[in-house]
Amino acid sequence: MKRKRSGSRLPFFFRLPDQSIFRKALARRENADAASEFEELYQLRLARDGRRAALGWRRRQLVHLWIRLAGEALRRKLFERNRPARPTAQSAGETMSNILTDLRLSLRALLRAPLFSLTVLLTVGLGIGGSTAVFSVVNSVLLQPLPYSQPEELVKIYTASPPSRWPFSVADYLALEEQQTSFDRVAAYNYGGMFLESGDEVERVSAMPLTWAYPELLGLQPLVGRVFEAGDGRVGAEATALISHGFWMRKMGGDPAALGRPIRLNDRAYTVIGVLPSQMGPLEHSREVFPILQFDTPSRKGPFFLHIVGRLGEDVDAAAAAAELRAINRRIFPIWESSYPDERASWGMQDLREAVVGEVGRPLAVALGAVAFVLLIASVNAANLLLARVVRQRRALAVRAALGATRFRLARQLITESGLLGMAGGILGIAVAAGLLRLVEVFGADYIPRLQEVGLQGPSWGFAVVVTAASSLLFGLVPALEGSRPGLERDLGSQGRANTEGARPRRLRKALVALEFAVAVPLLVGAGLMLASFSNLAAVDPGFRTENILTVGVEFRMSRYPRMSDVRAFWDEALPRLAALPGVGAAGLANGRPPNQYPMSNNFNLLDRPTPPTESQPAVPWVAINPEYFQVLGVPLLQGRMLRETAEDADIEVMVDNTWARRFYPGEDPLGRRFTSGGCDGPECSRLVVVGVVGDVKYAGLGDSSQGTVYTLQRLNPTNWTYLFARTERDPDLVLPSIREVLRARDAQLPLFSVSTIDDLMAENLQSPLHASALAGALAVVALLLAATGIYGVMAYFVQQRTAEIGIRIALGGQPSSVLWMVVGQGMRLALWGLAIGMPAAFLLSPLLSGLLFEIAATDLLTYASVALGLTAVALFACLIPGLRASAVDPVKALQSD
Numbered sequence: 001m002k003r004k005r006s007g008s009r010l011p012f013f014f015r016l017p018d019q020s021i022f023r024k025a026l027a028r029r030e031n032a033d034a035a036s037e038f039e040e041l042y043q044l045r046l047a048r049d050g051r052r053a054a055l056g057w058r059r060r061q062l063v064h065l066w067i068r069l070a071g072e073a074l075r076r077k078l079f080e081r082n083r084p085a086r087p088t089a090q091s092a093g094e095t096m097s098n099i100l101t102d103l104r105l106s107l108r109a110l111l112r113a114p115l116f117s118l119t120v121l122l123t124v125g126l127g128i129g130g131s132t133a134v135f136s137v138v139n140s141v142l143l144q145p146l147p148y149s150q151p152e153e154l155v156k157i158y159t160a161s162p163p164s165r166w167p168f169s170v171a172d173y174l175a176l177e178e179q180q181t182s183f184d185r186v187a188a189y190n191y192g193g194m195f196l197e198s199g200d201e202v203e204r205v206s207a208m209p210l211t212w213a214y215p216e217l218l219g220l221q222p223l224v225g226r227v228f229e230a231g232d233g234r235v236g237a238e239a240t241a242l243i244s245h246g247f248w249m250r251k252m253g254g255d256p257a258a259l260g261r262p263i264r265l266n267d268r269a270y271t272v273i274g275v276l277p278s279q280m281g282p283l284e285h286s287r288e289v290f291p292i293l294q295f296d297t298p299s300r301k302g303p304f305f306l307h308i309v310g311r312l313g314e315d316v317d318a319a320a321a322a323a324e325l326r327a328i329n330r331r332i333f334p335i336w337e338s339s340y341p342d343e344r345a346s347w348g349m350q351d352l353r354e355a356v357v358g359e360v361g362r363p364l365a366v367a368l369g370a371v372a373f374v375l376l377i378a379s380v381n382a383a384n385l386l387l388a389r390v391v392r393q394r395r396a397l398a399v400r401a402a403l404g405a406t407r408f409r410l411a412r413q414l415i416t417e418s419g420l421l422g423m424a425g426g427i428l429g430i431a432v433a434a435g436l437l438r439l440v441e442v443f444g445a446d447y448i449p450r451l452q453e454v455g456l457q458g459p460s461w462g463f464a465v466v467v468t469a470a471s472s473l474l475f476g477l478v479p480a481l482e483g484s485r486p487g488l489e490r491d492l493g494s495q496g497r498a499n500t501e502g503a504r505p506r507r508l509r510k511a512l513v514a515l516e517f518a519v520a521v522p523l524l525v526g527a528g529l530m531l532a533s534f535s536n537l538a539a540v541d542p543g544f545r546t547e548n549i550l551t552v553g554v555e556f557r558m559s560r561y562p563r564m565s566d567v568r569a570f571w572d573e574a575l576p577r578l579a580a581l582p583g584v585g586a587a588g589l590a591n592g593r594p595p596n597q598y599p600m601s602n603n604f605n606l607l608d609r610p611t612p613p614t615e616s617q618p619a620v621p622w623v624a625i626n627p628e629y630f631q632v633l634g635v636p637l638l639q640g641r642m643l644r645e646t647a648e649d650a651d652i653e654v655m656v657d658n659t660w661a662r663r664f665y666p667g668e669d670p671l672g673r674r675f676t677s678g679g680c681d682g683p684e685c686s687r688l689v690v691v692g693v694v695g696d697v698k699y700a701g702l703g704d705s706s707q708g709t710v711y712t713l714q715r716l717n718p719t720n721w722t723y724l725f726a727r728t729e730r731d732p733d734l735v736l737p738s739i740r741e742v743l744r745a746r747d748a749q750l751p752l753f754s755v756s757t758i759d760d761l762m763a764e765n766l767q768s769p770l771h772a773s774a775l776a777g778a779l780a781v782v783a784l785l786l787a788a789t790g791i792y793g794v795m796a797y798f799v800q801q802r803t804a805e806i807g808i809r810i811a812l813g814g815q816p817s818s819v820l821w822m823v824v825g826q827g828m829r830l831a832l833w834g835l836a837i838g839m840p841a842a843f844l845l846s847p848l849l850s851g852l853l854f855e856i857a858a859t860d861l862l863t864y865a866s867v868a869l870g871l872t873a874v875a876l877f878a879c880l881i882p883g884l885r886a887s888a889v890d891p892v893k894a895l896q897s898d
Helices: 019-028 032-049 051-082 092-111 114-143 170-179 214-218 245-252 318-336 352-392 394-402 407-443 458-483 488-493 503-538 564-579 629-633 658-664 732-746 758-765 767-801 803-811 816-852 861-887 891-897
Strands: 154-161 164-166 183-189 192-198 201-207 240-243 262-265 268-275 289-291 304-312 346-351 549-555 584-590 600-606 619-625 637-640 652-657 674-677 688-694 710-713 721-728 752-757
Touching (some): 032 051, 154 318, 154 352, 183 214, 192 289, 346 352, 352 394, 352 407, 352 503, 503 816, 503 861, 549 732, 549 758, 584 629, 584 732, 629 721, 658 688, 721 732, 732 752, 767 816, 767 861, 803 816, 803 891, 816 861
Parallel strands (some): 619 710, 652 688
Antiparallel strands (some): 154 164, 154 346, 192 201, 240 289, 262 268, 584 619, 637 688, 652 710, 674 688
């Protein structure tokens, strides 16, 4: 017989803890007062309603409490499981371990895709290298102070009659040195070649004659010996000289005992008193000897050949110093007015660094901007590649997210990969920059100032680090954000292939490609303008036949040729023998050498059209020749006759070129016109008369707009040097030994210098614009290739991801041509968006090139149209390849592979 269950007993899942457990639960909830109150209520009900009713009430109350406690416990457990754990402080070892783990995983992932990694590495490395190299040049040339003592106080002082500037004369310098009060010191220097005599050998060396104050003013300290003192600059004092470290090692073997020994320069003995350090400033760079300048009292204002530097005095305002310069110039003007009547000419000054840099600042700034654009395109291309890789890895990333990887963890891993690529690109970029700087040293030595200071210095390393970090962030951030976006784990349950590119990454990649094209457009426009400018410059007619003309510089030492009659006697004998040499057609002489060298620019005053006293007299190149010179060069005679060596008229015969005739006598006959020169206007001044007009010859560079040239006979312009011109009937190098033999037969120690052909001189004149055009073209080609690669990659990936859809389209009757144009159309829309953004940007940036172009406008429509058509053609070709691949898809294979 079953025992009846007592009414007080409940099933086990309703059994409640006794009062002690209840009290503990309430106590845990910090509610002990409530437990005491509950016990009192139970005792009251027990006394009033009896035990059975009191127990029932008690059970009901405890059930309610149990349910409430269980719910709170469940909510607490669920909350703690889903709530991210509070960050706890990690030890340095744990942090380093996590970093090393990320690096190891990233390196392993990149090594598994070597082609991808190498592509990104080269793309970014070349961009970083080019940017670092150009920044190194810009930093050293434009940003760094000159390597002199307190360079911010140094200024260059010049003579100016706007728009022209030129050096000082001896009269000007002596007056400035005596009367100025704004400068601690002023000094003068000049450049030129001097002949060093060593026994029977004569060698031409680069020289920089200085006044005694120059070394002290710039803070030059000798390596050995001493620098100039005030006594060295006095007239009649012993002639002294400083020498460069290279000259000391090459000619004296680095012997300290060489100090005090004389060296013979241009037939004068100079005592060597000091050796300058191997690292010198831009003014002294490449100069070997520095002889002292000693000035006698001048008899006239000119000639103008002295470069002046000064150091501003303490607390002296630059404007006040400039005002004093103008005041001194006005004060001495009446003294020299008879020899220099240009009342408008005054003195001015500028910062010495600006004077040293000259006009190279804008080209360097443009080059830095261009390589920055290339780096931007390279970074965008790298971002596109990394974004495509993230899409391909989306299933693996989704698995990691489902296993508990946080968004921060995924993003950190992806950024670590891009950081490794960026770091490797930075290392490659440093190597590329070092190589590019070597090329700059070779090809830019003739037109980039301060090039000896250029190198991978501290600022260059810092720039490379910043650019590497910025580039890594630029091409790594977008893929990291896409690869760590929330909801990645949902991709595991999505239908279709897990690696199919979603709408958002597809839009991102298309936007990046359009950006590449937009940035490439200004580079292509700039390159097109530079190339057109170079083409125009190369097509300039120099005014004569350049082929097979050999030029040789000849200098006559005063000790052997004390009178100009001795020089004329030398040429009277040598020229007929030279012209009679086999292979030589004609020989002539001139003290200027086209296309970019003339001895001086001389002012003059037309007698029938004198210049008003308040205006500057016109000044043009002045070239001294012999009558055979025009025959050698093949310059045509347009009017009148050639100069005659035997002319004995009272007036001095001159010839002018066609530009001079059209400038000063437009539509009139220039023959017989008379003028004076050199500022001399009195009755004692010689009159010059025009007897002939010849074709224009370039003497100030192919790109210079000629202002006219005056030709005089060489016998009327006594100088101790000249150029020999010989037109040859075969290769000039084969004739040169015979010419040397004829000249040395007359004088075995005759110094010869600057041996070159006119073709070589023409090539040297085009060297700077050629290198600038080549750089612009190379950057444009790189930008174009990167943009084309970007659009090809996007469309090729589109075809790969949509192969099944394309197969279905073709299986349902779609034409391959429609598939082709679908792919091409999508790609061309990206290119056209890039053109629409890039063309206005190029137009806005074009004024930066205005000063670098020759006979072409910065807004040349033909160039813009050519760039648009060329870029469209390249984009079309890049899209056709994946388009043709899509149109050739086999529907059966495409569906089977899907």
